Amino acid sequence: MTIGREPIEYLGDEYERLKEEGLTWEPRELQGPSEPTSLVEGRQVIVLCSNNYLNLSTHPRVVDAMIAATEKYGAGAGSDRSIAGDMSLHRALDRRLAEFKGAPASLTFQTGYMTNQGIVSQLAGAGDLYVSDELNHGSIIDGIRLTKADKAIYRHKDVDDLARIMEEAETHQPTYEHIWIVTDGVFSMDGDLAPLPQIAEIAAEHGAGVYVDDAHGEGVLGEGGRGIVNHFGLTRDQVHAEMGTFSKAFGIVGGHISGSEELINFSMNKARTWLLSGALPPGVAAATVAAIDVMTENPERVERVWDNRAYFLDKMKELGFDTGHSETPIVPIMCGDSKTAKELADFVWQEGIYVLPIVYPMVARDKARIRVQLCSEHTTDQLDTAVQAFRKGGEQLALI
Numbered sequence: 001m002t003i004g005r006e007p008i009e010y011l012g013d014e015y016e017r018l019k020e021e022g023l024t025w026e027p028r029e030l031q032g033p034s035e036p037t038s039l040v041e042g043r044q045v046i047v048l049c050s051n052n053y054l055n056l057s058t059h060p061r062v063v064d065a066m067i068a069a070t071e072k073y074g075a076g077a078g079s080d081r082s083i084a085g086d087m088s089l090h091r092a093l094d095r096r097l098a099e100f101k102g103a104p105a106s107l108t109f110q111t112g113y114m115t116n117q118g119i120v121s122q123l124a125g126a127g128d129l130y131v132s133d134e135l136n137h138g139s140i141i142d143g144i145r146l147t148k149a150d151k152a153i154y155r156h157k158d159v160d161d162l163a164r165i166m167e168e169a170e171t172h173q174p175t176y177e178h179i180w181i182v183t184d185g186v187f188s189m190d191g192d193l194a195p196l197p198q199i200a201e202i203a204a205e206h207g208a209g210v211y212v213d214d215a216h217g218e219g220v221l222g223e224g225g226r227g228i229v230n231h232f233g234l235t236r237d238q239v240h241a242e243m244g245t246f247s248k249a250f251g252i253v254g255g256h257i258s259g260s261e262e263l264i265n266f267s268m269n270k271a272r273t274w275l276l277s278g279a280l281p282p283g284v285a286a287a288t289v290a291a292i293d294v295m296t297e298n299p300e301r302v303e304r305v306w307d308n309r310a311y312f313l314d315k316m317k318e319l320g321f322d323t324g325h326s327e328t329p330i331v332p333i334m335c336g337d338s339k340t341a342k343e344l345a346d347f348v349w350q351e352g353i354y355v356l357p358i359v360y361p362m363v364a365r366d367k368a369r370i371r372v373q374l375c376s377e378h379t380t381d382q383l384d385t386a387v388q389a390f391r392k393g394g395e396q397l398a399l400i
């Protein structure tokens with residue numbers, strides 16, 4: 001007897017189904033470095049879809065640090081940090097990051113995804129409650145799914161809905177032992193900000209923990225890019241866990257959790273993604289320290305991201321584009337249906353602009369958009385070229 005269908009056949013069918021529904025993801029091939037302009041599929045284009053907000057991935061000091069550490073320590077760490085791969089460079093990065101974040105301690109992971117999945121899956125369990133914004137990142141959602149904790153989802157950024165859920169949670173029987181409120185700091189599809197001070201206030205009223213994912217905030221928000229906790233002037237008693245990534249503004253790869261010594265000791269001993277997976281290569285750790293140094297010494301890079309964002313946003317608004325709820329260098333160009341978003345992306349691609357259409361199921365069916373991300377090293381000329389391409393495309397598709 002056999003059960004179900006032949007494995008390879010069903011995988012092929014599933015892929016065909018995704019293709020028919022227009023749900024397959026086909027990334028373009030980048031043939032040059034991640035820079036404001038690059039070679040993509042044979043064309044030199046202006047790149048407006050990179051997370052490399054401060055263009056640090058190609059900064060000479062960052063690249064040199066990676067080469068020097070690789071020559072000295074080799075290409076790989078040889079083990080998980082928890083086993084035999086905890087190099088001085090990893091510890092130096094933990095310390096440097098904590099200092100930058102103004103936190104008592106930090107612990108670095110291999111990716112932001114693994115940080116969220118590893119820690120969120122451990123902070124709470126049976127008899128506890130997670131309260132989560134409906135638009136939180138998939139790595140948070142996966143982390144929560146791995147626990148036996150109850151979960152409640154509040155409407156996006158809606159502090160009244162959050163307060164209502166917390167009131168209800170108070171009367172839950174049996175009484176919850178721990179409650180954590182989890183939120184993205186910057187929401188990556190709209191570029192809007194979590195109302196973190198109000199969230200922290202509500203949490204404090206109920207003795208709940210606050211966990212914020214600052215992936216798109218670091219290098220962008222706060223003094224010299226120190227992130228969302230710094231931006232709102234909150235303390236480590238108000239926001240208990242600040243998570244981040246080195247794959248965005250830091251321009252490399254990796255993740256971290258920052259907060260109290262207690263949080264870090266807990267994470268080191270509980271997060272299975274940290275305990276059971278290989279350490280960051282030494283070159284990556286050294287390059288990340290260099291990226292933090294460059295960020296600290298060149299706060300004007302952070303200012304330039306905001307200047308570029310203001311310039312682009314103003315021009316697009318003047319033209320009559322709907323730019324959604326952007327509060328950061330992520331600027332959505334709202335298009336309505338998925339087809340229009342794809343057509344606009346294709347149109348500006350022909351004009352030498354590389355942007356991504358964000359369509360269902362990443363966003364609601366009628367909320368398809370182009371997501372533009374501004375970087376510090378985009379020139380005014382490049383932004384003007386992009387605006388003109390959007391103007392032509394927007395007129396053709398009757399968006400403006």
Ligand SMILES: *Cc1c(COP(=O)(O)O)cnc(C)c1O
Nearest residue numbers: 111112113137188215245247254
């Ligand atoms: C990108 C991102 C992550 C994942 O970070 P990686 O280091 O790329 O794995 C997690 N959370 C949010 C909100 C993100 O935008």
